[in-house]
Amino acid sequence: MSKRALGAALIILVSLTGCKVLVSKYWFSKGNQLFKDNKFDKAIGMYNKALDADPDFTLAYFYKGMANYSLYKPGIDDEKNKKRADEAITCLSKVLEKEPDNQDAMLTLADLYDKLGNETEALNLYNKRIADNPQDATAYYKLADYFAKHGKTDEAVKTYQKRIDLDPNNPEGYLYLARFFESGLPEPDFDKSIEQHRKRIPLLSDDQSIKEGYYSIAVTAWAKSFRSPDLTAEDRMTTIKTGYEGVDKALEIDPEYPDALIYKGLLIREEAKMLPEGAAKTELIDKAKALSEQAMAIKKHLKEAEAAASAPPS
Secondary structure (H helix, E strand, C coil), rough: CHHHHHHHHHHHHHHHHHHHHHHHHHHHHHHHHHHHHHHHHHHHHHHHHHHHHCCCEEEEEHHHHHHHHHCCCCCCCCCCHHHHHHHHHHHHHHHHHHHCCCCHHHHHHHHHHHHHHHHHHHHHHHHHHHHHHCCCCHHHHHHHHHHCCCCCHHHHHHHHHHHHHCCCCCCCHHHHHHHHHHHCCCCHHHHHHHHHHHHHHHHHHHHHHHHHHHHHHHHHHHHHHHHCCCCCCCCHHHHHHHHHHHHHHHHHCCCHHHHHHHHHHHHHHHHHHHHCHHHHHHHHHHHHHHHHHHHHHHHHHHHHHHHHHCCCCC
């Protein structure tokens, strides 16, 4: 073949390759539009067309895998559902072959293996992610959630704590551990949850976050009192006072914080439960009712203001 003919052939080849890439990207963009609208079945059809045009399009494999993962329903044993899981595993595994450090593909695949009951593969992937990327906060959270779901409380706490140790000045780590203690197995540990909220608050930088941090203490203290019928009177009152301290600090920042007003009322009702029938008990219940009415009025006003702000100009 002459140099001229060879050059022409190369031009044609490059043109065809470029054309395939454009076609692939066209179908990929169509798939993404459907994916955003949660139309996963139709999105998969578009991703298949993208991959027909460009079989090396890694991102198309990723989104095809995510679409199948989104459609998979744990516990439903039929061929269609099984195929979705298999397709998700195939696509996400292809992504990891080309991009071994792809966090989303690896953690999604680990979660899917867990849903399929393949705990060994799930745990291997979580551990591999952390071993390869020891600063990956999301991997620690996912692994801790995995342990919590399987009733491995000690392992879950240790994993949440490892995440905190990576970045002790990040308030998010304390929040995750606080939530775990409040909903943890075999039973909640409200005191440890409050402890984590207290550690978190000094790390918060804006009034909105700080007031929500104090509010969280109030909510957790109320939950402890309300859900613990066997508390001694002394422990119950100590718990209620902890709640009062939290909610009052939240209200110092925002006196019209409706949720804080509601929980202050609920804490007052917990205190009222400890009193015999009489004037003192009635006074506390009336105070709680007044706080609830104040909160409802504030919420109504805020809703009306929001509606007025979003209304079209007359």
